[in-house]
Amino acid sequence: MSRIDNEVIHNQLNWRYACKKFDPTKKIREADWNVLLESLRLSASSYGLQPWKFIVVQNPEIRQQLLPLSWGQTPIVDASHLVVLTYKEKMAEADIEKFIKKTAQVRGLDENTLDGYKNMMIGDVVKGPRSEVINWWAQRQTYIAMGSLLTTAALMEIDTLPMEGLNPVEYDKVLGLEGSGYKTVAAIACGYRAADDKYQFSKKVRFDLKDVVTIK
Numbered sequence: 558m559s560r561i562d563n564e565v566i567h568n569q570l571n572w573r574y575a576c577k578k579f580d581p582t583k584k585i586r587e588a589d590w591n592v593l594l595e596s597l598r599l600s601a602s603s604y605g606l607q608p609w610k611f612i613v614v615q616n617p618e619i620r621q622q623l624l625p626l627s628w629g630q631t632p633i634v635d636a637s638h639l640v641v642l643t644y645k646e647k648m649a650e651a652d653i654e655k656f657i658k659k660t661a662q663v664r665g666l667d668e669n670t671l672d673g674y675k676n677m678m679i680g681d682v683v684k685g686p687r688s689e690v691i692n693w694w695a696q697r698q699t700y701i702a703m704g705s706l707l708t709t710a711a712l713m714e715i716d717t718l719p720m721e722g723l724n725p726v727e728y729d730k731v732l733g734l735e736g737s738g739y740k741t742v743a744a745i746a747c748g749y750r751a752a753d754d755k756y757q758f759s760k761k762v763r764f765d766l767k768d769v770v771t772i773k
Contacts, residue, residue: 561712571761573711576718576746578754581635585748589713590638593747596709597640600702604678606656608645608695609702610739612732613638622731627723627744636718637748641732642703643739644695648682696742706745718746 585593597611614620620634627633645652657675661668681687687694703719710717721743728734728741750757 566712569711569714570708572714573707573717574756574759574761576632576716576748576750576754577630577756578751579632579636579716579718579746579748580751583637583749585637585715589715590747592713593638593706593709593715596705597702600705602698602701603694604656604682605660606648606652606678606682606698608648608652609699610643610645611702612641612643614641614732615639619731623723623728626727626731627720630718630720630722630746632718632720632746632748633744635748635751636746638746640706640745640747641728641741642699642743642745643734644692644699644742646692646695646738646740648688648691648695650679650683653678653683692740699742703743703745706747710747716748716750720744720746 594611594613600607602608614623615638617634620639623639624630624633633639653675656678657668657671660666661671682691682694707717707719723741723744725741728744732741734740
């Protein structure tokens with residue numbers, strides 16, 4: 558496997574912007590979309606617990622229902638794909654046990670050898686102080702996945718718009734999430750920029766490296 562050239566990475570990160578207007582006639586190829594889904598699935602998370610679900614909304618009628626719940630942002634209906642990011646409200650011992658079982662299966666281990674790891678996680682996110690703020694913890698994990706998708710899409714020259722400008726409670730109702738244990742936190746529109754989206758020509762505004770990085 559060959560590594561991606563440094564200049565390519567730098568150029569694509571500069572190429573990326575929050576696309577405000579998508580071309581509704583341009584669709585993401587299935588093979589490319591599967592790569593973006595993998596970027597979500599393979600994203601890092603604390604303990605590897607993956608306290609999230611990603612809902613891909615392709616039904617035009619559902620998208621129309623989400624439009625007024627998203628400050629009228631047209632990418633909701635015009636983008637090729639729309640992903641709603643949801644986080645797990647609470648962590649239970651059953652969630653930890655499910656993860657341990659999967660770990661043992663994938664790595665060919667005896668589950669019993671993972672008891673220490675399991676008990677540590679239960680003592681933290683299920684019974685420990687973190688359990689009191691587990692919804693905030695889970696939301697932060699979900700944003701890591703958002704970053705993974707945005708970066709992967711930029712490398713593939715697929716446009717994105719990360720969105721917090723939405724009504725999460727109403728989203729949950731439309732998407733049937735009430736009582737599921739998951740709640741909406743954000744969304745990402747994915748597709749290709751419209752030729753007349755003026756924002757694509759705006760220079761990226763970022764502070765200098767020295768202003769955001771401190772070396773000690």
